[in-house]
Amino acid sequence: MKSIGEAAAESGVSAKMIRHYESIGLVDAQRAANNYRTYGKDEVAVLRFIRHARALGFPLEDVRRLLDLWRDRNRASAEVKRLALDHVATLEAKADSLRAMATSLRHLAAHCHGDARPDCPIIAELEKKD
Amino acid sequence: MKSIGEAAAESGVSAKMIRHYESIGLVDAQRAANNYRTYGKDEVAVLRFIRHARALGFPLEDVRRLLDLWRDRNRASAEVKRLALDHVATLEAKADSLRAMATSLRHLAAHCHGDARPDCPIIAELEKKD
DNA sequence: GTGGGGCTTCCCAATATGGGAAGGTCAAGG
DNA sequence: CCTTGACCTTCCCATATTGGGAAGCCCCAC
Numbered sequence: 001m002k003s004i005g006e007a008a009a010e011s012g013v014s015a016k017m018i019r020h021y022e023s024i025g026l027v028d029a030q031r032a033a034n035n036y037r038t039y040g041k042d043e044v045a046v047l048r049f050i051r052h053a054r055a056l057g058f059p060l061e062d063v064r065r066l067l068d069l070w071r072d073r074n075r076a077s078a079e080v081k082r083l084a085l086d087h088v089a090t091l092e093a094k095a096d097s098l099r100a101m102a103t104s105l106r107h108l109a110a111h112c113h114g115d116a117r118p119d120c121p122i123i124a125e126l127e128k129k130d
Numbered sequence: 131m132k133s134i135g136e137a138a139a140e141s142g143v144s145a146k147m148i149r150h151y152e153s154i155g156l157v158d159a160q161r162a163a164n165n166y167r168t169y170g171k172d173e174v175a176v177l178r179f180i181r182h183a184r185a186l187g188f189p190l191e192d193v194r195r196l197l198d199l200w201r202d203r204n205r206a207s208a209e210v211k212r213l214a215l216d217h218v219a220t221l222e223a224k225a226d227s228l229r230a231m232a233t234s235l236r237h238l239a240a241h242c243h244g245d246a247r248p249d250c251p252i253i254a255e256l257e258k259k260d
Numbered sequence: 261g262t263g264g265g266g267c268t269t270c271c272c273a274a275t276a277t278g279g280g281a282a283g284g285t286c287a288a289g290g
Numbered sequence: 291c292c293t294t295g296a297c298c299t300t301c302c303c304a305t306a307t308t309g310g311g312a313a314g315c316c317c318c319a320c
Binding site for chain 1: 175200207208211212231232243245246248250258
């Protein structure tokens with residue numbers, strides 16, 4: 001049985017986050033006689049799973065569903081796939097939005113002298129009346 | 131002189147946000163005898179400026195600097211340009227990060243049957259040991 | 261038995277936006 | 291004159307995720 005520090009080192013999830021995930025019901029922890037949390041291999045595997053899902057940008061509520069599906073041996077892979085593709089759509093929408101901002105701003109900046117003079121199309125765009 | 135509701139309608143910034151921007155010192159408001167906030171054309175122009183900057187993804191701290199530069203008639207456009215291009219870099223980094231997640235996940239999903247069977251490469255990836 | 265490192269809980273911080281309650285103000289209309 | 295409704299005020303709370311830090315307990319090594 002590992003302490004929270006060991007579980008953190010093994011799973012790559014900070015102790016702080018492990019406690020947080022427990023507080024929102026994503027992970028379980030046994031308690032030793034001294035009230036310290038203890039973790040077995042299963043819990044560490046859950047933590048690693050969460051870390052991987054987070055690395056793919058899944059919000060914690062999605063992670064919760066993924067964990068449920070993971071534990072469900074009778075899951076339909078269709079459900080996992082739907083969850084994943086919905087998330088992909090969300091990611092791509094956000095990426096598109098950010099890239100659109102970047103492109104607009106880059107165009108504006110391209111026309112800015114960028115010297116000591118005050119006039120600047122970026123500022124001009126921001127102060128437009130529409 | 132406009133009320134906060136009128137300033138909101140004219141600027142496209144919600145009354146809630148106008149109050150918030152005031153609380154963090156981005157905007158100023160005069161008070162009428164009844165303690166209601168009042169706004170002139172200048173303040174509405176500031177609010178519009180903020181909305182445009184936010185639409186380009188500038189965080190409020192950047193907006194604060196942009197407002198200072200806007201008000202400074204002796205500004206060097208180089209400063210505005212640097213701020214903008216730094217922000218563009220941030221936006222593109224985030225967009226790239228999101229797109230990388232989307233691409234990985236899309237590849238995983240492409241190999242998922244997506245039927246009633248439980249086995250799924252997405253889940254398999256998440257439970258990997260590394 | 262003391263020091264240090266790890267553990268506990270609890271509060272606060274950041275981001276930006278909004279919901280909603282409780283109460284003040286004002287104009288219109290019965 | 292009084293009510294009603296629309297607008298304003300302030301204050302608290304919520305969202306999502308991660309971290310910093312304090313105060314205090316636990317245990318091992320020296």
